[in-house]
Amino acid sequence: MNVIEQRRDFHRYPEQGFLEFRTASIVAQTLKKLGFEVLCGKEAMVPEARFGVPQEEQLTKAYHQALKQGADPLLLKRMQGGNTAVVGIWRGGEQKSPIAFRFDMDALPIKESEEEGHLPFKEGYASCMTGSMHACGHDGHTAIGLTFAEKIAEAAPSQTIKLIFQPAEEGGRGAVSMVEKGILDDVRHLFCLHLGLNLPLGEVHGGISNFLATSKLKVIFKGIPSHAGASPEKGANALLAASTALLNIHALPRFSGEKTRINVGVLEGGTAANIIPAYAQMILETRAESWEVNEELKKRVEKIIVGSGAMHGVQTKMEVIGEATTAASNPELMELVVEEAKKVQGFTKFQLESNSNLGSEDATFMMRRVQEYGGKATYMIIGSPLPAPHHHHRFDIDEKVLPMSVELLTRIAKSVCNH
Template identity: 45%
Template sequence: MTDDIARLAAGMADRLVARRRDLHRYPETAWTEFRTASLVAGALADAGYELRLGGEAVRRESMLGVPPAEELAAHMERAEAQWGDPALIGRMAGGLTGVVGELKCGEGPVVALRFDMDANDMDEARDDAHRPHREGFDSVNPGAMHACGHDGHVAIGLGVAEALAALRDRLNGTVRLIFQPGEEGVRGAGPMVDAGALDGVDYLLGGHIGFQARKTGQLVCGTDKFLATTKFDVTFTGVPAHAGAAPEQGRNALLAAACAALNMHAIPRHGQGGSRITVGVLNAGQARNVIPPNGLLKAESRGETTEINDYVFARAKDVAAGAAHMYGVDHAVAVVGRSASGGSDPELAARVRRIAEGMPFFEPSGIVDSVDLRGSEDFAVMLAEVRRQGGTGTYVMIGSDLASGHHSFHFDFDERSLAPGVELFVRCVFDCMTLPARVRA
């Protein structure tokens, strides 16, 4: 069996690279992944998977940070112009771009794998030192770039789908492949959980190219200390007035926003674990001689545990309310993303290690049991749901030489990691299907 899996993965190496480069050239950001999702859905359907799309895959009421309707419509039109499937795209109207594919192969556990699809909100480098530009597969979509490797994740996921479909007569259980929108900004996992994408899952696998496995041939088998986070915007609404003749008639939203930004960074740290607060954007005012009537603050809280993050976010809301009261302006807080804390299950990570040790691609000295993420990833939301039901999961990092750090406009990874990524996940699925079903309806 292991030889068959290795041959299947190796045989698709060139197609994996081609698919990754196609996805890299046409990146789509959170809730606008219409082209990407339609290609995924079409490939899964062709391979014999049962599909869940639209409201079956994403709960509309749980979506956060969704672009305006006119922007979504424009992205749908662009996706069709870039050879997305119009019929499938139409089923995703409103940004419902999650895709779930299921392969039922008799009695046995339910094994789910999650692959994120979205790109970053940034422009890609346009110089010959950057391989995607030099070789002609850099982004053609302004303000969007695959700067975190999710194009590789989708390519791996579809390779896994193809290999498992070819071997379905040897599977015992159910494979569920989850292609998630909106990981950037931690927006996509919650609405998919709420739509039932993780219902009945016994074993959950996810992962990332690179990140803390920065050399080709390395592998991290489990990831711990996902930081819980809340992404939020605060709008301050004041009253404009002539700054020279009648400043007393105004209500200064700029000062309220500035006061909130400074004092959010003064929130006391938490004694039970790490905590963070960051105000990343502050926009306010209209003209130098007008009392500013508007202010916008974009911020995030983080915590080593969900409870610590909740503490920081609650204090941040208090600070915003206090600043608004001090300057006599109105304010509103909007949550645009959230994720929980969490970490991998050691027993499942140990099984990943055993599998990786049998693959020549991974250097024995480069296989690591676990690392602390010290960042946020909404895979933790899915993992928490699987654990609530009695299942287990792990998050791996597939080593790759990187041209630049993640979220850099020169980001690129070693495409030799794609085929081994497929082989690893397929072998993990077969391994999990030798285990008992843990979740009971």
């Protein structure tokens, strides 16, 4: 497959975080055929360091679905339980520390548009997985990574190169498990990328540094059921406690010194109109420009949750199900990205450091680990016009960006290997 065909295949079979069995199997199988040493499953991640792992029922269903869709059974066994990380290592003869490129693989819980004007639907490669969609470009990232792997195998560089295919970027759930495994500990240079972000086709930004720290939180409210008409005073209303918490969480003041964000994205509970709700669940996020302010926001949220539970006689439990930190791209690598992009046909506009509003990214944990161990890292932005925003049911990319991106990464790798 060429890079566009590969992207369309991944787009048709989107898999959410830690459920990327088919995608990860294809990645691992392709890398192995190309001559890479392949680490996958527990070889590439620490299972206990994952955030927000799906329920066993979801994992089992996705596993068997991937088998039906042609995934390699032997590779899938190594990924059981949602351990879907993959690392391909090209072993060069030189003893220098490796350079690494990171690609995310997961999709989103969104039903894809079936409108006539939506190109994937029109061309027949829209999602066939109910309730899941590649609405952020990760299908393109993964396809770029695999096609780039072919270029590496053809060139057979003497430098060791790691290709890191990360599960569960959405919600900040997957990167830490790979960091804790030590995958980044020997990396000298790390390159991450993202397509789109409202930049036009042909525009490249060498790096981004304005990531927001974030925490994704799941809260369980446990009350007491009772008849809503005959004995409401005997119950403890979990949904009412959750609603009280929601309103007060959104009433938290913004911080004067930096940007902050709070959003309750899920609130659900109750079983019937005539039963006092004994259970409710809330999923929310905090974001801030610094890790310290994000931690303060998280503490304030927890106080509100505990207080709301106490007001209504309801037990509460808060769990962190995802996180990302802040990170800054190294100027030397940002300059390298821009210089190499200038040599690629189709790229016409260049900016050293991006001010694009990416929000949060758990690749920041990888970037920080490389930098803490004396290496350098950057997170480049590669423009693509979008018919709809990221995380929208009509999201799509301009596929012309895919071969251009492969060539850019190939030039970056060649430049680093020659120095």
